[in-house]
Amino acid sequence: MKDGTSNDPANLDLSPADMQAMGNLVVARSVAHLAALDVHPILGDYTDIEALCRAMREAAPEQGSTLDALLDPLFDEWIPRSFGTSYPGYMAYIPGGGVYPAALADFIADATNRYTGVWQAAPALVQLEANALDWLRDWMQFPATTCGLFTTGGSMAMFNAIACAREKLLGHDIRSGTLYVTSQTHHCIAKAAKLAGIAHDRVRVINVDADFRMRVDELERAIAADRAAGLKPFMVFSTAGTTNTGAVDPIEAVADIAAREQLWHHVDGAYGGFFHMVPELRPLLSGLSRADSLTLDPHKGMFMPYGTGALLVRDGEALRALHASSAGYLPDNQNEFYDPAQYGPELSRGFPGLRIWLTVKFFGAARYRAALAEKRALAVWAADEVAKIPGIVMDALPQLSLFAFHLESPALDTLAAQNAATRALMDRITARGQVMLTGAMVGERFLGRVCVLSFRTRREQMETCVRQLAEESAVLLVEAAGRK
Ligand SMILES: Cc1ncc(COP(=O)(O)O)c(C=O)c1O
Structure with missing residues (x-):
């Protein structure tokens, strides 16, 4: 295979035959990798991983090499030594996706490299992105006034949402504004708030109830206390599926308070928002479509590759008012058509809409709904089975597709012992290689x-997960009893 060197060093272009051969090689390696996901343990070998990373440090090479030589260590050594996020048994954190059509869309976007920052530069391509945003809007039952933005993830969607709410409701009076989250809200929101000029001392953390959902009575009290102190409550977050336990906040009740108090209500649907696509699951997310803005993470609930987040803003003009700008060297801003740079902070950017457009067109929305409904049903089934395992105490049943639990027994009679055993349970399952689980500290537990x-998670992996949880729990309980 041709290498990256050339007799004409200033010419970086490649012949059609070389491009074809290189593409074939990459597709072949990628498909072989995906076809053999189950052959390797779900958590790659982390032995001496620091040493490996240190040894990898190198100066930029002066001369090129062959593509094969670059792909070999990538696929044989470096990709496997990671969390198996694309494995069927990956049930850790919030699983991401990686549907194959999206990878092809990225390839097309990068190979053709059209500029989609402004409408004028690629009108039909920007229209594809606008269509994809409209699909999200429709699935979430947001009104026609809505505008949106594809971001690299949920964190950046939150940042834009907070900046937008701040601009509309606080103007220049940023310091008096207060914002409300819960102890279970994703930490990226406090970080985004800081980036958007809302310091940590203006972020109020509301307690949650026994089901890890926002205590709306406390929210009301906190808003009243801030008003009494001369501050200006302006934004409240509810979460449609928290990261720790999958809790769905009382979104309707928060929406009512937000409407009464004239706060901007943002719903973090990064994990759970896409369940709203499935009509029969919508009641689980009741109130979501009333939000002023909504974070979605297509790299979670739409199974996209990492780097695909989205924001919807009900008052699309508010998003535009925040970001709209122009320059003498650019085409005039569009009014009829979507103009990405007018709705987000970036000018030059990739083409995130193509991933979503191509994949949804390829599979169709019905298959998405079927897949999402299946994931929820699998979680409900598994939670039922796991609840029967001796020693397991369920802390959170699946409100969507996530459940949480801990180990307890007469021998595991202290919080510290229960925490250690529950942690060991997660580690032992992951070490078996087929299913990866992680836990979370929630308060002291x-x-x-x-x-x-x-x-990729289907019934087979759920059965393995339940079986291994039963087996490893039994071992841990016997070990704990033996230590007493
Ligand atoms: C509920 C929730 N919100 C926000 C985020 C942050 O999203 P991202 O990692 O895409 O920036 C996550 C990430 O897991 C999440 O689970």
Whole structure:
């Protein structure tokens, strides 16, 4: 195979035959990797991983090499030594996706490299992105006034949402504004708030109830206390599926308070928002479509590759008012058509809409609904089975597709012992190689978690997960009893 060197060093273009051969090689390696996902353990070998990373440090090479030589260590050594996020048994954290059509869309976007920052530069391509945003809007039952933005993830969607709410409701009086989250809200929101000029001392953390959902009575009290102190409550977050336990906040009740108090209500649907696509699951997310803005993470619930987040803003003009700008060297801004740079902070950017457009057109929305409904059903089934395992105490049943639990027994009679055993349970399952689980500290307690959101997770992996949880729990309980 041709290498990256050339007799004409200033010419970086490649012949059609070389491009074809290189593409074939990459597709072949990628498909072989995906076809053999189950052959390797779900958590790659982390032995001496620091040494490996240190040894990898190198100066930029002066001369090129062959593509094969670059792909070999990538596929044979570096990709496998990671969390198996694309494996069917990946139920850790919030699983991501990686549907194949989206990878091809990225390839097309990068190979053709059209500029989609402004409408004028690629009108039909920008229209594809606008269509994809409209699909999200329709699935979430947001009104026609809505405008949106594809971002690299949920965190950046939150940042834009907070900046938008701040601009509309606080103007220049940023310091008096207060914003409300819960102890279970994703930490990226406090970070985004800081980036958007809302310091940590203006972020109020509301307690949650026994089901890890926002205590709306406390929210009301906190808003009243801030008003009494001369501050200006302006934004409240509810979460449609928290990361730790999958809790769905009382979105309707928060929406009512937000409407009464004239706060901007943002719903974090990064994990759970896409369940709203499935009509029979919509009641689980009741109130979501009343939000002023909504974060969605297509790299979670639409099974896209990492780097695909989205924001919807009900008052699309408010988003435009925040970002709209122009320059003498650019075409005039569009009014009829979507103009990405007018709705987000970036001018030059990739083409995120193509991933979603191509994949939804390829599979159709019906298959998405079927896959999402299946993930929820698998989680409900598994939670039922896991609840029967001796020693397991369920802390959170699946409100969507995530449940949480801990281990307890007469021998595991302290919080510290229960935490250690629950942590060991997660580690032992992961070490078996087929299913990866992670837990989370929630207050003083370590909770084990199962989150079903990988498009590759089917009944077979759920059965393995339940069986291994039963087997490893039994071993841990016997060990604990033996130590007493
Ligand atoms: C509920 C929730 N919100 C926000 C985020 C942050 O999203 P991202 O990692 O895409 O920036 C996550 C990430 O897991 C999440 O689970």
